[in-house]
Amino acid sequence: xxxxxxxxxxxxxxxxxxxxxxxxxxxxxxxxxxxxxxxxxxxxxxxxxxxxxxxxxxxxxxxxxxxxxxxxxxxxxxxxxxxxxxxxxxxxxxxxxxxxxxxxxxxxxxxxxxxxxxxxxxxxxxxxxxxxxxxxxxxxxxxxxxxxxxxxxxxxxxxxxxxxxxxxxxxxxxxxxxxxxxxxxxxxxxxxxxxxxxxxxxxxxxxxxxxxxxxxxxxxxxxxxxxxxxxxxxxxxxxxxxxxxxxxxxxxxxxxxxxxxxxxxxxxxxxxxxxxxxxxxxxxxxxxxxxxxxxxxxxxxxxxxxxxxxxxxxxxxxxxxxxxxxxxxxxxxxxxxxxxxxxxxxxxxxxxxxxxxxxxxxxxxxxxxxxxxxxxxxxxxxxxxxxxxxxxxxxxxxxxxxxxxxxxxxxxxxxxxxxxxxxxxxxxxxxxxxxxxxxxxxxxxxxxxxxxxxxxxxxxxxxxxxxxxxxxxxxxxxxxxxxxxxxxxxxxxxx
Amino acid sequence: xxxxxxxxxxxxxxxxxxxxxxxxxxxxxxxxxxxxxxxxxxxxxxxxxxxxxxxxxxxxxxxxxxxxxxxxxxxxxxxxxxxxxxxxxxxxxxxxxxxxxxxxx
Amino acid sequence: xxxxxxxxxxxxxxxxxxxxxxxxxxxxxxxxxxxxxxxxxxxxxxxxxxxxxxxxxxxxxxxxxxxxxxxxxxxxxxxxxxxxxxxxxxxxxxxxxxxxxxxxxxxxxxxxxxxxxxxxxxxxxxxxxxxxxxxxxxxxxxxxxxxxxxxxxxxxxxxxxxxxxxxxxxxxxxxxxxxxxxxxxxxxxxxxxxxxxxxxxxxxxxxxxxxxxxxxxxxxxxxxxxxxxxxxxx
Amino acid sequence: xxxxxxxxxxxxxxxxxxxxxxxxxxxxxxxxxxxxxxxxxxxxxxxxxxxxxxxxxxxxxxxxxxxxxxxxxxxxxxxxxxxxxxxxxxxx
Numbered sequence: 001x002x003x004x005x006x007x008x009x010x011x012x013x014x015x016x017x018x019x020x021x022x023x024x025x026x027x028x029x030x031x032x033x034x035x036x037x038x039x040x041x042x043x044x045x046x047x048x049x050x051x052x053x054x055x056x057x058x059x060x061x062x063x064x065x066x067x068x069x070x071x072x073x074x075x076x077x078x079x080x081x082x083x084x085x086x087x088x089x090x091x092x093x094x095x096x097x098x099x100x101x102x103x104x105x106x107x108x109x110x111x112x113x114x115x116x117x118x119x120x121x122x123x124x125x126x127x128x129x130x131x132x133x134x135x136x137x138x139x140x141x142x143x144x145x146x147x148x149x150x151x152x153x154x155x156x157x158x159x160x161x162x163x164x165x166x167x168x169x170x171x172x173x174x175x176x177x178x179x180x181x182x183x184x185x186x187x188x189x190x191x192x193x194x195x196x197x198x199x200x201x202x203x204x205x206x207x208x209x210x211x212x213x214x215x216x217x218x219x220x221x222x223x224x225x226x227x228x229x230x231x232x233x234x235x236x237x238x239x240x241x242x243x244x245x246x247x248x249x250x251x252x253x254x255x256x257x258x259x260x261x262x263x264x265x266x267x268x269x270x271x272x273x274x275x276x277x278x279x280x281x282x283x284x285x286x287x288x289x290x291x292x293x294x295x296x297x298x299x300x301x302x303x304x305x306x307x308x309x310x311x312x313x314x315x316x317x318x319x320x321x322x323x324x325x326x327x328x329x330x331x332x333x334x335x336x337x338x339x340x341x342x343x344x345x346x347x348x349x350x351x352x353x354x355x356x357x358x359x360x361x362x363x364x365x366x367x368x369x370x371x372x373x374x375x376x377x378x379x380x381x382x383x384x385x386x387x388x389x390x391x392x393x394x395x396x397x398x399x400x401x402x403x404x405x406x407x408x409x410x411x412x413x414x415x416x417x418x419x420x421x422x423x424x425x426x427x428x429x430x431x432x433x434x435x436x437x438x439x440x441x442x443x444x445x446x447x448x449x450x451x452x453x454x455x456x457x458x459x460x461x462x463x464x465x466x467x468x469x470x471x472x473x474x475x476x477x478x479x480x481x482x483x484x485x486x487x488x489x490x491x492x493x494x495x
Numbered sequence: 496x497x498x499x500x501x502x503x504x505x506x507x508x509x510x511x512x513x514x515x516x517x518x519x520x521x522x523x524x525x526x527x528x529x530x531x532x533x534x535x536x537x538x539x540x541x542x543x544x545x546x547x548x549x550x551x552x553x554x555x556x557x558x559x560x561x562x563x564x565x566x567x568x569x570x571x572x573x574x575x576x577x578x579x580x581x582x583x584x585x586x587x588x589x590x591x592x593x594x595x596x597x598x599x600x
Numbered sequence: 601x602x603x604x605x606x607x608x609x610x611x612x613x614x615x616x617x618x619x620x621x622x623x624x625x626x627x628x629x630x631x632x633x634x635x636x637x638x639x640x641x642x643x644x645x646x647x648x649x650x651x652x653x654x655x656x657x658x659x660x661x662x663x664x665x666x667x668x669x670x671x672x673x674x675x676x677x678x679x680x681x682x683x684x685x686x687x688x689x690x691x692x693x694x695x696x697x698x699x700x701x702x703x704x705x706x707x708x709x710x711x712x713x714x715x716x717x718x719x720x721x722x723x724x725x726x727x728x729x730x731x732x733x734x735x736x737x738x739x740x741x742x743x744x745x746x747x748x749x750x751x752x753x754x755x756x757x758x759x760x761x762x763x764x765x766x767x768x769x770x771x772x773x774x775x776x777x778x779x780x781x782x783x784x785x786x787x788x789x790x791x792x793x794x795x796x797x798x799x800x801x802x803x804x805x806x807x808x809x810x811x812x813x814x815x816x817x818x819x820x821x822x823x824x825x826x827x828x829x830x831x832x833x834x
Numbered sequence: 835x836x837x838x839x840x841x842x843x844x845x846x847x848x849x850x851x852x853x854x855x856x857x858x859x860x861x862x863x864x865x866x867x868x869x870x871x872x873x874x875x876x877x878x879x880x881x882x883x884x885x886x887x888x889x890x891x892x893x894x895x896x897x898x899x900x901x902x903x904x905x906x907x908x909x910x911x912x913x914x915x916x917x918x919x920x921x922x923x924x925x926x
Binding site for chain 3: 496500503504507508510511512514515518519540544547548549550552554555556558559560562563565566567569570571573574576577578580581
């Protein structure tokens with residue numbers, strides 16, 4: 001039997017931690033670390049409960065029940081996303097614990113980081129658990145605004161400019177989403193996902209809501225061609241923040257889109273899945289090509305995120321109108337890639353943070369024997385790169401393989417070729433970095449003083465990268481976790 | 496046409512107007528104003544339609560949602576303004592550079 | 601100085617953007633207008649549920665019942681949004697830079713007006729807070745009123761004593777959320793779900809939450825204004 | 835109840851005034867005027883909420899949407915205006 005209060009604890013704990021970190025600034029990093037450990041323990045017991053008694057769980061906040069109050073919903077998919085959020089969050093917290101105490105960082109910034117990050121974490125967990133459209137709007141704003149504030153925290157000119165662009169984009173996305181919710185509410189008199197999924201019909205207002213909500217969430221999840229805001233923001237934020245933004249924040253809106261798609265919009269769509277698939281394919285090619293052209297490491301990783309996000313969207317056409325087995329396979333592939341990408345990309349950004357701290361810059365051409373001087377960090381980057389490229393054995397490979405299988409079985413050769421080409425291009429940009437890391441600096445720059453990197457920061461990056469590899473070795477239990485509660489064939493409950 | 500539909504249409508109009516201004520204007524403070532006009536439009540749709548019921552009974556739930564939305568909007572505006580002021584203090588500029596435009600002029 | 605060198609291609613580019621966005625926005629507007637005007641009158645089922653459950657919520661004003669009880673979780677997260685905006689703003693403009701700002705009072709008029717208005721505003725805010733249980737009003741409106749009082753006091757040149765900017769001030773910033781969380785968690789002790797308020801105590805608990813929420817919201821909004829004020833050291 | 839269902843002249847007036855003031859505010863050349871018009875827009879919206887039988891939103895809109903947002907915008911404008919007049923602009 002599952003303890004129902006565990007879910008909401010995953011929201012309440014970070015929220016409390018954020019308040020404490022704001023109050024007791026001096027010890028904010030200890031509060032943050034303690035919260036991260038507590039959240040991880042709660043998640044572990046939640047997952048054990050869910051695996052031992054699989055099912056679809058609802059939790060009525062305040063005991064009011066669906067149309068009046070707010071309900072939380074826990075199934076395999078939300079547990080899977082919570083796992084992504086908590087494991088990445090724990091890693092980044094451990095990293096940030098050291099990162100924000102390195103001399104040039106001041107105490108005020110560290111305290112602000114911890115409260116903002118814990119608010120962000122509460123928002124993410126709340127989003128993954130919520131089954132109420134308006135509550136999801138509030139969580140989206142909590143996530144969006146804390147992500148913007150975290151980006152601006154870096155304080156540089158570039159960071160501030162990308163933060164305000166991020167803010168405007170994020171607000172535009174939430175407003176589109178909210179307008180869609182308004183139309184749905186006034187058509188069906190409820191914002192509860194489960195009730196709505198039983199009532200939804202193809203009406204003009206529903207079609208408009210579908211378009212608005214999809215557009216808003218695409219903007220927030222930076223699908224090509226709406227990705228313009230992502231690379232500068234992810235490229236200029238502080239390293240732990242970039243890791244969180246790339247690993248979790250963009251995925252939250254993808255998750256929400258997928259969830260709404262599965263539960264609400266599935267019966268009323270028309271052209272949409274193919275459109276999303278084409279944009280996804282374009283994102284893979286365009287993002288990878290731009291990543292290849294970058295001269296700064298963090299921007300390269302950011303463009304790689306644009307490309308990798310494209311893969312997730314391939315699931316919409318590949319899972320459309322398919323047999324149950326095929327449909328579940330494609331969705332499992334997309335979400336498995338998402339999980340592997342969360343770990344690999346956070347490892348990459350943390351490694352890039354180490355390199356940037358070590359040499360004072362992140363210009364790839366000026367890397368000077370990084371491999372020999374920061375072996376652990378480079379190992380982390382390379383292992384994460386293996387998962388991003390999708391080489392076996394890695395989580396990235398498993399996910400990509402499932403998507404490829406679906407594409408080949410449906411004889412959609414275009415998508416299959418794109419999936420393979422994306423891997424080749426990823427190999428191109430990953431090896432470009434690794435190559436320069438082994439050699440002497442190409443452009444003669446005045447040798448800047450190097451700084452020692454705390455061991456913790458190197459090991460955390462390596463650990464996250466290793467997890468993304470290990471995901472490829474034992475995929476079965478996690479793929480099974482995803483299907484608990486039957487989130488993917490919502491409309492075929494009999495099968 | 497009922498009152499509810501009239502004001503909801505006004506809300507749509509404000510949303511579209513704000514959207515246009517958000518794309519076209521370059522001054523950051525004006526962009527924030529545009530976002531605010533857009534959110535007022537959304538609120539008009541959300542709560543304006545609250546009386547779009549049999550016998551025009553007013554539904555309190557959208558009203559509560561709009562109050563939540565107003566507080567979120569001022570929080571976002573305040574954060575945006577403070578970033579804007581920092582940008583102004585650092586660079587003397589208040590316009591968003593184009594995506595392809597280099598910022599070091 | 602920056603020299604504006606508007607070339608012909610830039611002008612064309614701008615014109616194209618304007619036309620493109622105008623077309624886009626007009627399409628959006630027409631589509632939405634159509635969908636709104638075809639909106640059917642929906643049933644009043646949910647409104648009836650609100651009115652039947654209203655007696656159990658502890659207050660008789662439906663909007664307050666929705667905000668603080670039925671959908672209290674939304675309000676909790678929304679107060680977190682407000683606080684995080686404050687933290688974000690604070691991290692960009694430290695308060696201690698502002699505190700030693702030298703500023704002359706804008707005149708006796710505003711000064712005496714503030715003296716006159718302060719007790720009135722506090723009274724009205726208190727009334728709004730209390731009225732929220734059965735009439736329009738509540739923590740947000742009362743908090744906003746207190747914040748406007750704070751804005752006015754700042755405009756008269758009053759400065760926050762530096763010794764108050766520490767943990768005491770921050771405690772008022774968070775007390776609304778803390779009390780809200782504590783009350784919400786109290787459901788656990790009665791083995792009821794999170795956020796459940798026992799009907800016989802709900803009224804007093806809501807008033808408790810709203811009082812502290814009003815203080816937090818008022819102070820947070822006033823601090824946001826304080827942080828955005830012009831200060832001498834850039 | 836019937837009277838509240840069909841709009842009267844006041845409603846058409848308010849609706850068009852709201853749109854007009856919003857447009858004037860967004861596209862006004864003078865930034866200060868834009869902000870003042872935005873505050874007027876907020877007050878008009880407050881009246882609209884009263885007309886729509888939503889006194890709670892009206893209070894929140896006038897106090898937060900028009901009042902405090904307006905104060906924040908004006909103080910930001912004051913910073914921008916002061917800095918723009920000062921000679922340090924030439925460092926660009």
